[in-house]
Amino acid sequence: MIDSLNFIFSQEFLVRGLIVGILISLSSALLGVSLVLKRFSMIGDGLSHVSFGAMAVACAANIAPLYFALPIVVVSAFLLLRMSESGKIKGDAAIALISTGALAVGIMATSVTTGMNIDIYNYMFGSILTMTDSDVIVSTVLSLIVIALFVIFYNEIFAITFDESFAKATGTKTSLYNTLIAVLTAVTIVIGMRMMGALLISALIIFPTVTSMRVCKSFRSVIICSAAISVFCFVSGILFSVKYETPTGATVVCLNIFVFAVFFVIRMINSKAFYGNKLLKRALLTITCILACSVYSVVLFAGTNAAEINSSNISVVTTAFAQYDFARNIVGDEGEVEMLLTPGEESHTYEPTPKDILKIKDCDVFIYGGGESEKWVDNILETIDSDVITVKMMEEVNLREEIHSEETHSDSHSHENHEHHESVYDEHVWTSPANAVSIVQAIYEAIVQADPENNEYYKQNTELYINELKKLDIDFYKMTSESKQKPVIIGDRFPLGYLMDRYKIEYYSAFPGCSAQTEANPVTIAELIYRVSYTQIPVVFKIDLGVGKVADIISEETGAEVRTLYSCHVISSEDFNNGEGYISLMRRNLENLAYAIK
Amino acid sequence: MALISCKNVCLCYENNIVIENLNFSVTEGDYLCIVGENGSGKSTLIKSILGLKDTAAGHLHYGDGLTSKGVGYLPQQTTAQKDFPASVFEVVLSGCVSHKKNRFFFGRKEKDVAEENMKKLDIYELKNKCYRELSGGQQQRVLLARALCAGKRMLLLDEPVTGLDPVATMELYSLIRKINKELGVTIIMVSHDLHAAVANAEHILHLNKSDSFFGTTEEYLLSDVYSRFGGEKV
Numbered sequence: 060m061i062d063s064l065n066f067i068f069s070q071e072f073l074v075r076g077l078i079v080g081i082l083i084s085l086s087s088a089l090l091g092v093s094l095v096l097k098r099f100s101m102i103g104d105g106l107s108h109v110s111f112g113a114m115a116v117a118c119a120a121n122i123a124p125l126y127f128a129l130p131i132v133v134v135s136a137f138l139l140l141r142m143s144e145s146g147k148i149k150g151d152a153a154i155a156l157i158s159t160g161a162l163a164v165g166i167m168a169t170s171v172t173t174g175m176n177i178d179i180y181n182y183m184f185g186s187i188l189t190m191t192d193s194d195v196i197v198s199t200v201l202s203l204i205v206i207a208l209f210v211i212f213y214n215e216i217f218a219i220t221f222d223e224s225f226a227k228a229t230g231t232k233t234s235l236y237n238t239l240i241a242v243l244t245a246v247t248i249v250i251g252m253r254m255m256g257a258l259l260i261s262a263l264i265i266f267p268t269v270t271s272m273r274v275c276k277s278f279r280s281v282i283i284c285s286a287a288i289s290v291f292c293f294v295s296g297i298l299f300s301v302k303y304e305t306p307t308g309a310t311v312v313c314l315n316i317f318v319f320a321v322f323f324v325i326r327m328i329n330s331k332a333f334y335g336n337k338l339l340k341r342a343l344l345t346i347t348c349i350l351a352c353s354v355y356s357v358v359l360f361a362g363t364n365a366a367e368i369n370s371s372n373i374s375v376v377t378t379a380f381a382q383y384d385f386a387r388n389i390v391g392d393e394g395e396v397e398m399l400l401t402p403g404e405e406s407h408t409y410e411p412t413p414k415d416i417l418k419i420k421d422c423d424v425f426i427y428g429g430g431e432s433e434k435w436v437d438n439i440l441e442t443i444d445s446d447v448i449t450v451k452m453m454e455e456v457n458l459r460e461e462i463h464s465e466e467t468h469s470d471s472h473s474h475e476n477h478e479h480h481e482s483v484y485d486e487h488v489w490t491s492p493a494n495a496v497s498i499v500q501a502i503y504e505a506i507v508q509a510d511p512e513n514n515e516y517y518k519q520n521t522e523l524y525i526n527e528l529k530k531l532d533i534d535f536y537k538m539t540s541e542s543k544q545k546p547v548i549i550g551d552r553f554p555l556g557y558l559m560d561r562y563k564i565e566y567y568s569a570f571p572g573c574s575a576q577t578e579a580n581p582v583t584i585a586e587l588i589y590r591v592s593y594t595q596i597p598v599v600f601k602i603d604l605g606v607g608k609v610a611d612i613i614s615e616e617t618g619a620e621v622r623t624l625y626s627c628h629v630i631s632s633e634d635f636n637n638g639e640g641y642i643s644l645m646r647r648n649l650e651n652l653a654y655a656i657k
Numbered sequence: 658m659a660l661i662s663c664k665n666v667c668l669c670y671e672n673n674i675v676i677e678n679l680n681f682s683v684t685e686g687d688y689l690c691i692v693g694e695n696g697s698g699k700s701t702l703i704k705s706i707l708g709l710k711d712t713a714a715g716h717l718h719y720g721d722g723l724t725s726k727g728v729g730y731l732p733q734q735t736t737a738q739k740d741f742p743a744s745v746f747e748v749v750l751s752g753c754v755s756h757k758k759n760r761f762f763f764g765r766k767e768k769d770v771a772e773e774n775m776k777k778l779d780i781y782e783l784k785n786k787c788y789r790e791l792s793g794g795q796q797q798r799v800l801l802a803r804a805l806c807a808g809k810r811m812l813l814l815d816e817p818v819t820g821l822d823p824v825a826t827m828e829l830y831s832l833i834r835k836i837n838k839e840l841g842v843t844i845i846m847v848s849h850d851l852h853a854a855v856a857n858a859e860h861i862l863h864l865n866k867s868d869s870f871f872g873t874t875e876e877y878l879l880s881d882v883y884s885r886f887g888g889e890k891v
Contacts, residue, residue: 098737211761218754221741225800228707228730229755229807276787277744 067301070420072442073413075195076187076254076307080293082202083251084263088289089209090244091264092282093220095272101154102139102241104261106248108158109135111257114182115165124182125197128249135161136241181435185256185308186410187297191438198250205243212236217278255308263289266315273322274329288318298359304412321351373510376422378433381489381627382452384641385499386426388524389506393513397422402635403604411435420445423509426502429453430486448505455501456494458484459556487628491557492532492645496525527642534649535562542656548591548619550584550610551602554626558648564656569609579609591617598655600624604631622651659684660723660811660843661706666715668701674713674866675701681862681871685721685810688837688844690854692886693864699847702864703815706845723811726755729804729842731814734796738788745783745791745799749775752806767806774802777840778832794825798832805836811843812836818850826850830857851886 067073094103110132117127135157142153169179190198209216218226219233227233244264251260271284296311303310328343373394377383383398390396399415409432411419419425420443427436429451440449460483488494503521507514539562546565549555553568567587569579591599591613599619601610603626614621625644634644659682666679675698683689693699704710705717708725719725729752752774753767775781778798783791788799797817804812814833818826830853837844848854854861861877863870863886870882877883 096737096741214751214754214757214761214763217743217747218751221743221748221751222732222735222738224732225730225803225807226751226754227709228725228728228732228813229752230726231754272740272742275742276790277785278742278747279744281742 067297067413070413070417072190072416072439073297073301076190077294077297079190079195079198079202079250080187080254080297081290082199082206083247083254084289084293085286086202086205086209086243086247087251087260087263088267088285089206089282090240090247091266091268091289092278092285093216093240094244095265095268096220097223099140100261100265101151102136103244103248103264105139105154105158106132106136106245107252107257107260109161110245110249110252110260111182112161112163112165112168114252114257115179116168118179118182119168119171125194125249125253128252129246132245132249133242136245137238140237140241181256181410182252183256183258184306184410185252185254185259186435187254187307190253191442194253198253201246201250205247208239208243212239216240221278255311259308259312262312262315266312266319267292270315270319270322273319273326288315292318295355295359301413302359304414306410306412317351317355321347373424373506373513374422375424375426375506376418377426378436379428379628380630380635381495381641382426382428382450382498382502384627385489385495385502385524386424386506388640389499389503389517389520391516391520393516394423394510400629402630402632404629411439416443419443419447422447424448424450424502424505426450426452426505428486428488431483432486448509450498450501450505452488452498452501453484453486455497456488456557458488459560460484485554485556487554487626488557489627489641490555491561492528492535493561494557495641496528496532499525499528531642531645531649534646538562538649538653539564539656542653545594545596545656546590547600547652547655548587548596548598548613549600549602549624550587550608550613550621551600554602554628555624555648564652584609584612588613588616591619596655598622598651600651600655602626604629622655624648624651659720660687661845662716662718662720664716664718666705666717667713668698668705668710669713670698670701676864676869677867679715679864679869681860681869683811683843683845683860686837686841686843687860688834688858689846689860689862690858691845691847691862691864692849692851692854693869694886697864697866699864700815703813703847706813727808727810729806729808729812731797731800731804731812731817733815733819734800738796740789743788745775745780745786745788746771748788748799749802749806752803755807771802771806774805777805777836778802792825793821794828797821797825797829801832801836805842809840809842811845814844814846816847816849818848818853826853833857855883 067077091103094100110128113128113131114124117124139153139157215226215231215236218231219236223233247264248260251263255263267285267289268281270288271281275281275284292314293311296307296314299305299314300307300310324347325344328340328347331340333339373390375386375390375394375396376399377386377396378399380398380400383396387396397418399411399418400409416439419439425447427433427449429436430453489498499521503517506517510517544565546567547559549566549568551568552570553566559566567590569583569587587609590596597619598621599610599613599617600622601624603623610621613619625648627641627644630639630644662682663679666676667674668676668679675696679702681689691699691702701710705712706725707728707730750763750767750771753763753770757763757767772781775784778801780795780798780802783795783799788796791799801812817833818829821829833844833846834857836842846854846858855874855878858874861870861872861874863877863882865882870877870880872880
């Protein structure tokens with residue numbers, strides 16, 4: 060644990076996250092006491108959905124999410140409170156209406172623009188590590204205001220929490236303080252969402268209070284206890300997530316569950332009389348506490364931290380598989396190449412852990428794609444100051460636009476239905492061997508810059524590898540020139556645009572580009588089915604680690620065989636363990652495409 | 658001089674007139690019971706007395722230096738309060754919340770008042786107990802102490818015996834009588850319990866839409882309203 064602590068305090072981004080997190084934990088615990096006791100827990104939950112919807116809209120409209128969501132959530136908090144007070148629509152129904160409504164609007168907003176991108180994903184599950192400086196300042200100031208107001212109006216808040224009608228009768232401005240609580244809750248949820256995620260933030264509000272209510276007997280002790288539990292769970296959550304590389308938000312909530320369970324057991328023992336045997340009772344309580352502490356510390360102290368990065372050799376860190384394989388072929392035995400995405404992991408919903416950020420910071424060369432799904436990289440490169448040499452693959456090649464219209468296909472310029480044509484560039488630049496050559500060249504230069512001594516070795520490796528790529532390029536050309544050029548049908552997302560463009564292969568896919576969208580347009584599917592049966596295409600493709608459901612449907616309807624195309628963005632753990640690489644996977648693509656368009 | 662005087666008052670609830678021509682007055686040291694059927698406007702009248710609702714017509718005045726904020730109110734218990742984690746002292750002290758003007762926290766003075774009221778109602782030894790662990794009767798005593806912190810001249814009690822067992826009910830009635838007689842606190846009590854009302858109160862206000870009864874308990878016992886309402890004629 061000391062290691063973990065040292066590690067945290069040596070990293071500026073973690074210290075910042077820790078400070079903001081502690082402040083947010085404090086304010087949510089304080090407000091939570093009032094909300095839970097006033098039976099308003101669900102308002103917190105509803106507001107987090109509203110907040111998510113607002114964030115999604117803000118992302119779609121390219122507005123700073125924090126400043127956009129804040130007023131909207133404050134207004135909804137106000138509305139929710141009014142609705143449950145006036146009783147026109149029952150409180151729980153009102154919350155369900157507003158939260159699902161906001162969620163739907165958010166999903167609509169994302170679907171008409173970029174689809175589920177990493178920003179939206181971050182707001183859903185939280186990402187404390189990628190907070191920018193301004194996020195940190197705003198969150199700190201806001202949570203300090205929340206805590207200060209809560210302390211100042213402590214007595215009034217107690218009075219209206221315990222008995223609103225009495226407080227009102229004795230001249231306390233209850234609606235003023237109710238509004239205050241609503242506004243403070245809204246603020247806490249919006250800033251807390253960045254860290255915990257929309258789906259988990261209300262846990263931070265509700266858990267500490269419910270837990271401390273198990274054993275505390277006065278309002279003040281409930282408040283102090285909740286604040287302590289909240290901060291404790293948050294700090295341990297960070298420690299655990301550093302140690303076990305788990306997502307911070309979920310870890311914090313799991314710790315809250317753990318503490319709740321412990322308090323629950325304590326309450327149970329406390330409320331039983333044990334036939335007047337006080338000694339037995341005390342023994343049981345002690346055992347519970349010791350047990351809880353030992354479980355906690357065993358989990359925290361046991362095991363070892365991840366191995367230190369070997370500093371003598373060159374170290375290269377990459378985000379996804381293609382660049383990992385390129386770098387590994389150049390570096391050979393002279394250094395370490397590491398991929399952040401573990402084999403089999405989904406690239407679009409990947410979130411960096413503290414360790415990953417440290418790896419980026421401490422390596423010599425960092426290679427990333429630079430597209431939509433890797434937006435977090437820019438945030439991280441901004442927040443860590445490090446002299447790491449970076450290679451952004453999208454800067455090394457001519458980019459093609461990713462067309463966002465239903466039924467994407469190759470000769471799209473003659474096509475009529477381009478409703479939302481957005482200039483988002485296709486990030487899967489490596490899928491064409493010609494691009495791969497330029498990228499490998501750029502990676503070689505970066506590696507030599509980091510380690511000039513082994514230039515000869517790297518140069519030799521690079522030349523060998525580029526020759527292989529060129530051979531692959533020629534084989535693709537041969538394959539297309541020898542075939543009948545039937546169109547290629549892909550019942551899946553489509554990341555291989557550069558490949559198709561290079562060899563002028565006509566294609567039709569179920570999804571435009573490589574969005575994380577999972578619901579295909581039924582008209583598109585119908586058209587694909589028609590096309591397959593009309594031109595008697597023998598194969599319908601799915602993408603490795605893709606969804607593949609649409610391909611299965613088309614196959615069932617037409618009898619076409621389902622085969623796989625490899626994007627090389629990610630790799631299945633089986634292929635990875637068998638030592639497959641970019642070239643071998645692309646050769647599989649070559650073979651499958653040859654079969655499809657012959 | 659009357660603490661509260663009510664002349665030709667008309668009260669509305671959601672745009673319907675519930676009481677017309679209401680006349681009554683409460684003097685210092687009085688014990689007034691407000692009775693009436695469900696929907697006769699008891700809650701609306703309480704709100705008007707507490708200044709939370711305007712009268713539709715007529716005058717409802719406070720006199721002799723009393724204001725609506727000086728009334729100690731004992732509302733009906735809510736379900737949320739039943740498992741509320743608060744100590745007895747915290748609950749009683751919250752009665753003082755309207756007295757700490759322009760200060761954020763309670764001072765010695767408010768704490769003394771709270772302790773004094775707890776002693777008066779025999780709950781001082783419960784001071785650090787948890788509110789939710791008390792019996793129903795004890796909880797009502799705590800709330801009475803809190804009401805006394807808010808206003809020591811007049812208490813307004815909204816059906817205080819609801820949910821209490823017969824013994825606790827008897828104890829609470831005698832405690833209220835004691836507060837009235839020994840501490841000289843004026844009592845206005847809304848009640849469903851007609852027998853207890855005539856046994857304890859000095860004056861009775863029987864609400865009825867257009868012809869409410871107001872008079873001493875003796876007069877009430879002889880009235881037609883009383884017999885119609887189910888009381889046995891004396």
